[in-house]
Amino acid sequence: MALFRCEEMALYQLFLQxxxxxxxxxxxxxxxxxxxxxMNPDVNAFxxxxxxEVRRCEEMERKLRFIEKEVKKEAHINIPNNVPDLKQVPxxxxxxxxxxxLEKLENELRELLSNQEQLQKNFLELTELKQxxxxxxxxxxxxxxxxxxxxxxxxxxxxxxEALLDVEGGASGGVAGGGTNKLGVVAGVIKRELLGAFERVxxxxxxxxxxxxxxxxxxxxxxxxxxxxxxxxVFIVFFQGEQLxxxxxxxxxxxxxxLYPCPEQTAERREMLKGVEARIADLQVVLDQTxxxxxxxxxxxxxxxPLWFVKVRKIKSIYHTLNLFQVSQKYLQVQCWIPxxxxxxxxxxxxxxxxxxxxSVPSVLSQVPTKEQPPTFNRTNKFTEGFQTIIDAYGVSSxxxxxxxxxxxxxxPFLFAVMFGDCGHGLIMALFAGLLIWKEKDIxxxxxxxxxxxMFFGGRYLxxxxxxxxxxxxxxxxxxxxxxxxxxxxxxxIPQDVAKTLxxxxxxxxTVELDPKDSFKDKxxxxxxxxxxxxxxxxxxxxxxxxxxxxxxxxGVMHMLFGVVLSLLNHTYFRKPLxxxxxxxxxxxFLGGLFGYLVFMIIYKWFAFDYxxxxxxxxxxxxxxxxxxxxxxDDELYSGQYTVQVIILLVGVACVPWxxxxxPTVLYMRHRNPAAVKGQRSNLPxxxxxxxxxxxxxxxxxxxxxxxxxxxxxxxxxxxxxxxAIRPAGG
Amino acid sequence: xxxAFATFCIWILMTVFWALIGVAVPLIIPExxxxxxxIQTMLLLTSVSCYTFWLCxxxxxxxxxxxxxxxxxxxxxxxxxxxx
Numbered sequence: 085m086a087l088f089r090c091e092e093m094a095l096y097q098l099f100l101q102x103x104x105x106x107x108x109x110x111x112x113x114x115x116x117x118x119x120x121x122x123m124n125p126d127v128n129a130f131x132x133x134x135x136x137e138v139r140r141c142e143e144m145e146r147k148l149r150f151i152e153k154e155v156k157k158e159a160h161i162n163i164p165n166n167v168p169d170l171k172q173v174p175x176x177x178x179x180x181x182x183x184x185x186l187e188k189l190e191n192e193l194r195e196l197l198s199n200q201e202q203l204q205k206n207f208l209e210l211t212e213l214k215q216x217x218x219x220x221x222x223x224x225x226x227x228x229x230x231x232x233x234x235x236x237x238x239x240x241x242x243x244x245x246e247a248l249l250d251v252e253g254g255a256s257g258g259v260a261g262g263g264t265n266k267l268g269v270v271a272g273v274i275k276r277e278l279l280g281a282f283e284r285v286x287x288x289x290x291x292x293x294x295x296x297x298x299x300x301x302x303x304x305x306x307x308x309x310x311x312x313x314x315x316x317x318v319f320i321v322f323f324q325g326e327q328l329x330x331x332x333x334x335x336x337x338x339x340x341x342x343l344y345p346c347p348e349q350t351a352e353r354r355e356m357l358k359g360v361e362a363r364i365a366d367l368q369v370v371l372d373q374t375x376x377x378x379x380x381x382x383x384x385x386x387x388x389x390p391l392w393f394v395k396v397r398k399i400k401s402i403y404h405t406l407n408l409f410q411v412s413q414k415y416l417q418v419q420c421w422i423p424x425x426x427x428x429x430x431x432x433x434x435x436x437x438x439x440x441x442x443x444s445v446p447s448v449l450s451q452v453p454t455k456e457q458p459p460t461f462n463r464t465n466k467f468t469e470g471f472q473t474i475i476d477a478y479g480v481s482s483x484x485x486x487x488x489x490x491x492x493x494x495x496x497p498f499l500f501a502v503m504f505g506d507c508g509h510g511l512i513m514a515l516f517a518g519l520l521i522w523k524e525k526d527i528x529x530x531x532x533x534x535x536x537x538x539m540f541f542g543g544r545y546l547x548x549x550x551x552x553x554x555x556x557x558x559x560x561x562x563x564x565x566x567x568x569x570x571x572x573x574x575x576x577x578i579p580q581d582v583a584k585t586l587x588x589x590x591x592x593x594x595t596v597e598l599d600p601k602d603s604f605k606d607k608x609x610x611x612x613x614x615x616x617x618x619x620x621x622x623x624x625x626x627x628x629x630x631x632x633x634x635x636x637x638x639x640g641v642m643h644m645l646f647g648v649v650l651s652l653l654n655h656t657y658f659r660k661p662l663x664x665x666x667x668x669x670x671x672x673x674f675l676g677g678l679f680g681y682l683v684f685m686i687i688y689k690w691f692a693f694d695y696x697x698x699x700x701x702x703x704x705x706x707x708x709x710x711x712x713x714x715x716x717x718d719d720e721l722y723s724g725q726y727t728v729q730v731i732i733l734l735v736g737v738a739c740v741p742w743x744x745x746x747x748p749t750v751l752y753m754r755h756r757n758p759a760a761v762k763g764q765r766s767n768l769p770x771x772x773x774x775x776x777x778x779x780x781x782x783x784x785x786x787x788x789x790x791x792x793x794x795x796x797x798x799x800x801x802x803x804x805x806x807x808x809a810i811r812p813a814g815g
Numbered sequence: 816x817x818x819a820f821a822t823f824c825i826w827i828l829m830t831v832f833w834a835l836i837g838v839a840v841p842l843i844i845p846e847x848x849x850x851x852x853x854i855q856t857m858l859l860l861t862s863v864s865c866y867t868f869w870l871c872x873x874x875x876x877x878x879x880x881x882x883x884x885x886x887x888x889x890x891x892x893x894x895x896x897x898x899x
Contacts, residue, residue, distance in 0.1 A: 694878030
């Protein structure tokens with residue numbers, strides 16, 4: 085059955101008519117049970133038939149990513165997360181429609197973006213100009229007042245705002261030759277953090293012959309390209325002479341300060357200010373409208389975005405799969421691996437695909453007899469998937485080999501619980517995993533990208549079982565948040581005479597040791613778990629460590645024997661009696677003889693010795709090592725122990741060359757003489773030496789000897805990688 | 816021999832309990848349940864592992880060779896709390 089071994093696979097040849105090919109492949113993708121083989125392995129990826137379609141799909145994905153980026157910039161637009169998977173193959177013509185739609189959308193967005201940038205640049209310039217006009221009016225008034233003093237000497241009538249200062253920003257000319265009364269002006273805006281350096285450079289270059297005034301702009305301004313908000317300030321530089329003017333302008337360029345023409349007359353300035361403010365208001369309106377239009381476009385796009393992503397990926401994967409086909413004029417053909425039990429499903433999918441495409445010629449699915457080793461396919465559901473992943477991490481099983489997964493479901497959490505053993509913490513683990521299981525539909529739909537959480541979520545059934553078993557072992561170890569529970573009453577009693585003498589003790593750090601002869605006589609052991617008195621005992625660890633070591637040996641040997649028995653099932657299934665004789669039997673003798681004997685000794689000692697003969701109870705570790713050193717035991721567990729142990733040891737030692745040399749020798753002789761090969765069912769067709777030796781690689785013990793001689797290639801196992809459609813939610 | 820009888824009772828109770836879970840229940844699971852084989856395997860393995868674990872603890876405490884070493888204060892508390 086498919087639970088204990090992987091599914092039976094067969095190699096099929098698929099012929100599809102060219103019209104129906106797209107739909108059929110799409111339907112098979114939705115089912116997700118077919119592994120296609122590449123029929124054109126030596127064809128370059130760029131020379132395959134459907135490479136243009138794949139390229140188009142990639143272009144569409146690029147556009148989708150661009151649109152998604154734009155949508156994400158507007159934080160208030162929500163991209164819907166749980167799109168139900170309709171399990172529909174997107175029609176072939178949908179690719180064209182989608183392509184056009186995305187192209188239009190992308191162009192529109194790019195246009196909007198560039199317009200917006202331009203508008204914002206203008207807006208920034210106007211705002212800066214307005215600030216310049218506002219602030220420099222102060223400077224000019226100061227200049228005016230000084231001029232009044234100067235003009236009083238000249239005794240001439242002044243118009244307000246007659247120029248002592250020539251406006252020079254941007255214009256050529258200026259005071260040629262530099263009359264001593266005419267100053268040139270440069271006004272502009274510079275970033276605040278550059279101002280200090282700017283001032284210093286100006287001072288040094290112009291040797292202190294320029295005059296800089298500056299004022300901060302309070303509101304931060306937005307940089308159109310990057311979107312950062314910057315703090316800037318207005319500056320104005322007064323200088324005399326053309327050369328100084330050029331130097332000042334060069335320095336302004338170097339510091340990337342923007343210069344603005346600033347009219348000197350107050351009236352002109354006022355006019356300019358009004359004009360600028362009007363233009364700013366207009367521009368603001370246009371900007372707002374642009375932004376709202378952009379938001380509308382993005383909102384309508386965001387609603388469809390996940391669906392489009394899924395469709396494009398499906399189309400792309402269909403064409404990518406079609407590239408694997410061998411193309412001729414009328415039809416396409418491919419070889420694929422299909423699980424035998426799913427043939428009707430595949431056939432139905434093919435029929436649906438052909439009818440959707442409106443083609444009259446049905447697709448042909450015919451089996452190809454082959455001797456190749458099929459890929460390993462383990463069908464899993466949401467419960468077994470986590471465990472199968474863990475097993476596959478150790479190594480994917482060969483085709484039709486025993487799958488350890490059904491057994492791991494229990495043994496893995498159980499062994500964890502034996503090591504964990506606290507029922508309080510186990511309860512917490514079980515509750516946590518239980519919560520994950522209860523909410524699993526919602527969590528899957530939320531599609532979180534948090535890797536650590538998804539790791540825990542993927543192992544929720546495993547963690548739940550670990551918690552449940554930990555509760556059980558915690559109760560047995562009598563460990564509730566590291567405290568013991570006394571449910572049935574301790575079986576250890578302090579005898580009366582000891583109790584009387586207790587009152588006489590004044591030094592409270594003394595201890596009294598209870599002798600089982602007096603304190604445990606005629607008692608049944610604590611019915612469920614460890615007796616609670618051990619928690620308050622000083623020699624708790626003496627007792628507990630010995631117990632835990634024995635428990636580990638017992639459980640470990642049981643597990644190893646179980647594994648060896650599973651290998652026997654493999655040998656019987658593949659009908660290899662040689663493996664049974666040369667591998668299984670010596671393994672069982674070795675394991676059972678040596679370590680099974682240890683288990684026997686542990687259990688025997690539990691029954692045979694109690695307080696009456698505890699003085700003569702041998703220590704098992706010493707007994708075991710003495711066995712290997714062939715020295716006679718000081719205390720015997722049972723009579724005749726020495727003889728029995730020697731026999732077991734000899735048998736165990738004899739098993740080692742049995743395991744190492746028998747099978748390679750037989751195989752070597754067998755392949756020197758091919759007529760001796762009898763019919764065997766195997767998962768590999770060729771009985772060639774390299775392949776058989778490769779099988780040896782799967783069992784660790786007997787291979788290394790011959791491998792050194794023959795320099796073998798390892799036999800790689802193929803995992804079944806089926807072509808699945810994309811499942812966006814509720815996988 | 817109250818102790819031996821009590822011991823035997825406890826042992827037979829647990830053995831029957833895990834035997835029910837490990838052998839009887841898998842046999843009565845209806846055929847049409849989807850993951851029948853998997854559930855049977857799980858129940859059998861659970862009962863074998865848990866029974867072995869319980870049995871080891873039980874057998875270890877059957878004939879103890881050493882007793883607990885208690886501090887005087889603890890011993891006095893035990894006499895008062897657990898034994899009166």
